[in-house]
Amino acid sequence: MDAGNTAAGPQTELLTKTPAQSRTTIVYKFAADDILREQYRDPWNQVRIGKMLEDLDALAGTIAVKHCSDEDSTTRPLLLVTASVDKMVLMKPIRLDTDVRIAGAVTYVGRSSIDIQIEVTQVDQDGVGSDTQIALTANFTFVARDSVTGKSAPVNRLSPETERETQLYEEGEAQDKLRKKKREEQKGMHGNVLHKFNAEAVRLNALLAEGRVFSDLPALADRDSILMKDTRLETSLICQPQQRNLHGRIFGGFLMHRAFELAFSTAYAFVGQRPCFLEVDHVDFLKPVDVGDFLRFKSCVLFTQLENKWQPLVNVEVVAHVTRPELRKSEISNTFHFTFSVSSDALKNGLTIRSVVPSTEEEARRIIERMDAEGLLD
Structure with missing residues (x-):
């Protein structure tokens, strides 16, 4: 931006x-x-x-x-x-x-x-x-x-x-x-494509296993899990002149502000208690957003980290889409990743947080990419 x-x-x-x-x-x-x-x-x-x-x-x-x-x-x-x-x-x-x-x-x-x-x-x-x-x-x-x-x-x-x-x-x-160096490595990765494809297929199947139970045998699905699609929220707005800079583009800070508000709401609805903000991950600004653009923010809980019972982590993804109905076109402007936890008092009172399960291959890939980015998978 x-x-x-x-x-x-x-x-x-x-x-x-x-x-x-x-x-x-x-x-x-x-x-x-x-x-x-x-x-x-x-x-x-x-x-x-x-x-x-x-x-x-x-x-x-x-x-x-x-x-x-x-x-x-x-x-x-x-x-x-x-x-x-x-x-x-x-x-x-x-x-x-x-x-x-x-x-x-x-x-x-x-x-x-x-x-x-x-x-x-x-x-x-x-x-x-x-x-x-x-x-x-x-x-x-x-x-x-x-x-x-x-x-x-x-x-x-x-x-x-x-x-x-x-x-x-x-x-x-x-x-x-x-x-x-990373950009150069990405250009020369063709020789490892097959190995990477096979390793990713194993991880995808492992993530999708519980999702298939939800789809095929819902009565037997794990009650401590929830499908990713059931954590989604969305908001939209028309970008106004008051949100622009001297070049007529929308401030990047305004986008981060709105993305955070939706991520907080998503974590709140998912946890059932006021979430505690911990961090926002690296953000790349991919596409400019102009005054008058129809901007849609779509969020979901991407995955949870429950290993530490006194500080469970809720990872929320927010994707900003610049939508142009006249052209029947929609492009991703930004993808934001926020991490939240909950207060220790809520955990002492018996609050439990569910695991998030993907139901499609595309959802599973997003989880793998995010975990890789955070160094959570080998």
Whole structure:
């Protein structure tokens, strides 16, 4: 999704900037501002995570713009696009009775890509935050395109100054090399196709075995399991001008916000208790979403992890479809994966969570792909 901002475009000479030049900080004065606190309060007196995700995307866009800017007003503006968001883990609940600081800066740049790290930190009453109070860390990747040709465009270089900045830069460089290596490996996988096909067939049959019992012998099906199709929810909307950025595209943060709200509702209906958000996995923004688009969000519980009885995990998938009825066409814009758990009090009171069973090969493949991505299957 587009970041919603313009930045300095093609330059005769690229600049070298430090992370400090892009650093941006926002402080939410929840303790003192009743109106602000009410805007971010959820029904359980905690921060609305979906709204916070939207804010993080907006801040990342601002940081990307600051890094790409120059002093020449004649340069053509760049189009900055959110390419992906890395896994975000909620390390502690974000409270409403203390102030919250959101700070971020550029950590690594490639030729046309910009990596940005943002930290959400609880702030003490004296206004001082510490590393031990970090509630959430988010990593965004933006790419720069020429606003006229649409082709990738080079961005300003980055020169880390501190030891921590150098460490983050080296980590970003390693991740960039890993992504390139994976792309090359995918191009050369043809020799292993047969072996991979046979191994996947075994896993598919194992996953589908219980689903066949539900279909063929429903009276004998496991009462502690439920078909994936029976966990589905869906919502739809028409994208409005108020949700667009300067380029007329819908903010990526808005999509994450709406996807989270549906995922939370899906987990709530599945568990029967208020779920506890833990993390959102890596998100790639595949297709742009424009003002006026008919957007459909479809969710389901993809699978559960019940090995740890004191922290069972519920994995919810949300797929965003850009639907164009006039063209009889529907395309996937984004796929989101959220992980939830439940409170320990609910578990102590005897709450049990069902296993999720696929009933079709397509559903089983989605489970296998997700488990592989999380390293849950060998």
